[in-house]
Amino acid sequence: MTQNPANQSTDKEPVEQTKPEVSTNKRGLERRKKLLEVAEKHFFSFGYAGTSVNEIVKEAGGSLNTLYRYFGNKLGLFEAVFKLKTDELFTPFAHMDFWQDDIETNLFRFGECLQRVTSTPDGIAIYRLVVTENNFEQSEIQRIFYQLGPQTGIRILGDYLQRMKDKGKLDLEDPYLAASQFIEMIKGPFLYPRLFGETIEEQQLHQALKQAIHIFLNGCLQK
Amino acid sequence: MTQNPANQSTDKEPVEQTKPEVSTNKRGLERRKKLLEVAEKHFFSFGYAGTSVNEIVKEAGGSLNTLYRYFGNKLGLFEAVFKLKTDELFTPFAHMDFWQDDIETNLFRFGECLQRVTSTPDGIAIYRLVVTENNFEQSEIQRIFYQLGPQTGIRILGDYLQRMKDKGKLDLEDPYLAASQFIEMIKGPFLYPRLFGETIEEQQLHQALKQAIHIFLNGCLQK
DNA sequence: AAATAAATGTAGTGACAATTACACTTTTAT
DNA sequence: ATAAAAGTGTAATTGTCACTACATTTATTT
Structure with a gap:
């Protein structure tokens, strides 16, 4: 449907790399909150398909890496919001x-x-x-x-x-x-x-x- | 939003290349009908973003060229259906x-x-x-x-x-x-x-x- | 303060899909 | 039948994105 090149996960094991981690303290929590905020703004304005993860990070600051560690993937971020x-x-x-x-x-x-x-x-x-x-x-x-x-x-x-x-x-x-x-x-x-x-x-x-x-x-x- | 590389049309003149042509007779009408049929099936099953024009042509027969001559672009096809x-x-x-x-x-x-x-x-x-x-x-x-x-x-x-x-x-x-x-x-x-x-x-x-x-x-x- | 863990920034990678180009064949109209 | 128009098939072009890699910096913990 939409592009999703990351799903090479041969479905054998419960797939743990997608487990969204939870940052425990301080900076992490702020980043998470900021990411959610910006993500909300984008999803609400442009819809799911219409928002770009890259854009969110660009606007929220922080890094793609962090986003993916927290939310696993785009859908994970969306669900959280x-x-x-x-x-x-x-x-x-x-x-x-x-x-x-x-x-x-x-x-x-x-x-x-x-x-x-x-x-x-x-x-x-x-x-x-x-x-x-x-x-x-x-x-x-x-x-x-x-x-x-x-x-x-x-x-x-x-x-x-x-x-x-x-x-x-x-x-x-x-x-x-x-x-x-x-x-x-x-x-x-x-x-x-x-x-x-x-x-x-x-x-x-x-x-x-x-x-x-x-x-x-x-x-x-x-x- | 979605990818739309064709919009390089510097908006100066009324843009006539996008004018969807109407085939008058025979074979053209059949192709058109077949394209609409297959397009309907795809749009109804996968939504707008989820259907691929290339797929439609592959299934309906005929050629991309024809589709674009008839309907201008993907949205044109969708609107027709x-x-x-x-x-x-x-x-x-x-x-x-x-x-x-x-x-x-x-x-x-x-x-x-x-x-x-x-x-x-x-x-x-x-x-x-x-x-x-x-x-x-x-x-x-x-x-x-x-x-x-x-x-x-x-x-x-x-x-x-x-x-x-x-x-x-x-x-x-x-x-x-x-x-x-x-x-x-x-x-x-x-x-x-x-x-x-x-x-x-x-x-x-x-x-x-x-x-x-x-x-x-x-x-x-x-x- | 040193070691460990998390966060950052930048730059890929790989896919996919809309649209165009082009060389070729078939139809249609004169 | 022959020229013009329409149709075909394939391949290239071009953009966009989700997602990954990695080398570097910053924070946290003992």
């Missing part, structure tokens, strides 16, 4: 408690938070990367993103809807599907525009959320 | 008449048709291509796809919802936003699974459609 940013983006969301008031308020709070996460420049950049790169060969990247992002959102909201259903407050056949559908109502309409470079106004997000809640609640509230 | 397949996929959908019965039946018919279009292997492949390739630089590809696909769907359903609103049958603030939200409810939940290689069962599609209609109609039907 990706995991870091994905955690940064989704972890706070996953630990938030949305369910303290009435259903409408709760949906509103959840929706606003989700919209905020997916609207952030980093959120958009990560999404583009996940969808855009390494996509014709199955990679771990996708799994990580999917589990930490979309799947977590569906689980959190789905659990809540399930409870409301059990209490007889909502009339829903499949609460987890419903969760996914609600989520799509509030972020789906902006997917293409975002991918295609348009910027979304705060007010549009708000309107989508308002209308989604109106339709959704009206649609499944037990009377 | 892309337009062809996008038209093929969306044009029938755009000319269908969904609105002959009651609202629920109409939504059902529309939804089923839309799900069919987006579930087809070509539909998925095209979507992947649009999202996956040529995405860090704005390209015409995206515009074509967006207009012919998503935007058309929203317009068709949105027009209908608007009419229903005007007749006082539906209670909706923004019918076009609502259209987009309905569409997302029935295809959004399958986006990631599809991108990540899962196959979707007929029955899942059906359930999503059923529940979406239930929530949506219940949610905005004028009582």
Whole structure:
């Protein structure tokens, strides 16, 4: 696919030369951090195929040798950046408690938070990367993103809807599907525009959320 | 970004060497068709960056020279394939008449048709291509796809919802936003699974459609 | 402070792939 | 049938990159 002349590794043994080392102290840690920073900038701006490892090193200082010792290869560097940013983006969301008031308020709070996460420049950049790169060969990247992002959102909201259903407050056949559908109502309409470079106004997000809640609640509230 | 050694064209004159020629008769047309066929296969399987022009010619027969005369360059070939397949996929959908019965039946018919279009292997492949390739630089590809696909769907359903609103049958603030939200409810939940290689069962599609209609109609039907 | 380990900088290497050149053959139109 | 146009096959050109090698400098540890 892409050029990868280093894969002469005749797959016999577990291949230890690719083991990314971890620098323990001081200078090494700074270099590592700087490399990650610059790499992030490049990957976010130009995509995986579009960034050159040489460029990163040229900009970050340090040496190719160091980069390869730390991250093994280009994909290793990418994965490191990706995991870091994905955690940064989704972890706070996953630990938030949305369910303290009435259903409408709760949906509103959840929706606003989700919209905020997916609207952030980093959120958009990560999404583009996940969808855009390494996509014709199955990679771990996708799994990580999917589990930490979309799947977590569906689980959190789905659990809540399930409870409301059990209490007889909502009339829903499949609460987890419903969760996914609600989520799509509030972020789906902006997917293409975002991918295609348009910027979304705060007010549009708000309107989508308002209308989604109106339709959704009206649609499944037990009377 | 990608390698493109041919762009030595000092931009002075309108550059006529890149003008893709159109073969008028017989053998040329067949070659062209064969090239497009093989190119489609490769682009659909390996993505833009992942396919090699040389490979295409090797498999399709004919000569590099011919390919370049017809399509100008790799991107030209890609665009040709892309337009062809996008038209093929969306044009029938755009000319269908969904609105002959009651609202629920109409939504059902529309939804089923839309799900069919987006579930087809070509539909998925095209979507992947649009999202996956040529995405860090704005390209015409995206515009074509967006207009012919998503935007058309929203317009068709949105027009209908608007009419229903005007007749006082539906209670909706923004019918076009609502259209987009309905569409997302029935295809959004399958986006990631599809991108990540899962196959979707007929029955899942059906359930999503059923529940979406239930929530949506219940949610905005004028009582 | 000496020995050991890590980091640097520069300069390769090897592959791959888009595009062009060219000499030659086949088709098509006059 | 014959000249012009289009098509073919092969090989060369040119760039770009990931990745490696190595000789040298800097930091860390005992």
